[in-house]
Amino acid sequence: MAANFLNGMTLLLVYQLVGEVSTRLLHLPVPGPVLGMLLLFITLLLHKRVEPVVEAASSALLSHLSLLFVPAGVGVMVHINRMGEAWLPITVALIAGTLITLAVTALVMQGVHRLLAKGAADES
Template identity: 85%
Template sequence: MVSNFLNGMTLLLVYQLVGEVSTRVLHLPVPGPVLGMMLLFITLLLRKRVEPVVEPAASALLSHLSLLFVPAGVGVMVHAGRMGEAWLPIIAALVVGTLITLAVTALVMQAMQRLLGKGAARES
């Protein structure tokens, strides 16, 4: 059980490392961990299953997900003065970002419903 967890964490960290190295070598404007996560997602799609060693590590990370927000909260508290000075751009970015996210989510949902609806119609 412990070795599966360690193997899973190692695999996740390797994907993060590959993403980090790729973004630095190719000068991509995407954070390395995000690229690593995209590569992991593509791998999972191609294999059409989750590797057994990834599941214990992913479950452990998800069960302690709230702890991963502590550094962000500390950063907010440390830079509270700076955030007070730039409150308007921060609020504007939050509102615009939220609206864009809602719009993109709605468009993706509509596209998936059309795609799945056409697929279901063909199967009938």
């Protein structure tokens, strides 16, 4: 069990490293971990299954997901004065980001719903 977890974590970190190196070499405007996650997603799509080692590592990480919010909370507490000075841009960014996320999510859901309805009609 521990070997599966370590192998899975190593694999996830290798994908992150490949993403980081790729973005630096190619001067891409995308964070390395995001590119690494995209590469992992493509790999999972091509294999059409999740390897047991990746499943073990991802399950362990997800079970402790709440711990990943601790650094963000500490950052807020450390920079509370700075946040007080810039409350207006922060508030505008939060509201605009939330509204954009809601709109994009609604549009994606409409598109998925149409595709599923079209697929069901084609099968009939």
